[in-house]
Amino acid sequence: MSVTVRALLREDLRDFGGYKSARSEALAGEIWLNANESAWTNPRDVGGQLRRYPSPQPEALRARLAQVYAVAPAQLLIGRGSDEAIDLLVRAFCVPGQGRIVIAPPVFGMYAVYARLHGAEVIEVPLRDGAEGLCADLPGLGDAAVEKGATLVFLCTPGNPSGELLALPAVAALAQRLRGRAIVVVDEAYIEYADAPSATTLLEEHDNLAVLRTLSKAHALAGARVGCVIASAPMIDALRRCQAPYPVPQPVADAAQAALEPQALALTRSRMDAVREARARLQDGLRGLAGVRRVYPSAGNFLLVRFADAGAAFAALLAAGVVVRDMRAMPQLGDALRISVGTAAECRRVLAALGASLADGAP
Structure with a gap:
């Protein structure tokens, strides 16, 4: 277990194994009778894929996403858009009714929504409106996290709705300052439009970073709801234990994989x-x-x-x-x-x- 996960994962979840579905084990056979699925295909299921539960983590898609994002498959967890990743992070690293997160409003509303649904306090360090635009105060976010004991700091880059692109050295400095204290979550839903390097390049040196990516925007798959969180392998393992068993239907996984082919x-x-x-x-x-x-x-x-x-x-x-x-x-x-x-x-x-x-x- 990494320094960050050992320090920040909810104590009651440290030995929590999560739900083990019928597809969790690598088994082989010709007749599948382990998941109480229908013995017949639905007449509307033309491809015959929907009768069976999908893999908890579609391995081919996971491998392809890892290749595209230049990380190891063990560092990546696929979910329903990047929204599910936000929910999982709050669940895993905020004690219900006691946890705290830090955000920089105006910003994507789901950080606060998931926190409040979980009973976590939302600490706000507003964006500064200046000559360069609406800009996040990263030192101020760090101060708030330290002073209030927050375990999650959410950054959005490019910012929504600000459009601001954060400098990676500043993100790295914040992560270094908060190591062992808080996880810095870098939401890169729009990074492809920026033609800029990803915060995934910082993961090797900062085990308290988590990067959110999605296929909803640049890859034109908003209706498919496919995204992922990229972090250290121990953090991914902790988040996976908090996730529902079948987040991505197989036809959706197939469509996502096709969208990631070279052409x-x-x-x-x-x-x-x-x-x-x-x-x-x-x-x-x-x-x-x-x-x-x-x-x-x-x-x-x-x-x-x-x-x-x-x-x-x-x-x-x-x-x-x-x-x-x-x-x-x-x-x-x-x-x-x-x-x-x-x-x-x-x-x-x-x-x-x-x-x-x-x-x-x-x-």
């Missing part, structure tokens, strides 16, 4: 280039519109935009058939919308709708 990855990389180009054009177009107060820099596939009248801008886009994310209920963002970077035609439609509305002064 598919090459297409994804070319699409990332296209998104970065479209993001720059959309950013320039928005900055040229009257009524746009600020367009934040972004390393993701979205832009955070402040408006003189965000309600009117939101209504104008809806009237033009364009749905964007209303951020006005989030802290610090009472005048902001988040706009995903779509196709070139979709971006032109956004600019046209806002240009007409803001020029007229009416939705």
Whole structure:
């Protein structure tokens, strides 16, 4: 057991073995009668895959993900998007009703949701709004974790909705400071859009790092719900014991593996280039519109935009058939919308709708 897992895993889970499903053991046979499955295939199950329970961790997909992310398979746990990984981390490393996590709002809401469902306290160190954008205060996050005894610190890079890309040396410094005290969770849901190195490159030297990845965004598999957490092998083992037995159906695993084949990855990389180009054009177009107060820099596939009248801008886009994310209920963002970077035609439609509305002064 690593220093981090030994120090931070809930004491009542240290000897917990989790649920051992019928697929947990490596058994071979021609007639499978160990899982109480139906003896007949459902008429709608054309491929005949759905009658059987899937593997708790699809090994072929796990091996391929490990190869793509340049880690060992033992360092990776597949789950339902990266959301499940957040839930597992809170379950494993926060004592119910007593645990604490640290976040930097405005940020992805599920960190706080899972913490509160678990009875853990959420400690907030807000993003700082300055010349460089909405930026996380990593030293401040570290101070809060130490002072409050938090066991998890969540970082989002590129930030959602801030778009901020964190510098890996700063992440490494935070992990070093919190070693034995807290796990630094680096959510990289949008990292492909940034064309930047992953925090997985820091894992060898920091056993209190956990990196979240997903196929929902860059790989266009949001409906499949496939993601993973990457960390030290002992941490992965602890999280696996907290996981439900069959997180990924076999057809979903097959689709995910196909999305990771070399030809598919090459297409994804070319699409990332296209998104970065479209993001720059959309950013320039928005900055040229009257009524746009600020367009934040972004390393993701979205832009955070402040408006003189965000309600009117939101209504104008809806009237033009364009749905964007209303951020006005989030802290610090009472005048902001988040706009995903779509196709070139979709971006032109956004600019046209806002240009007409803001020029007229009416939705």
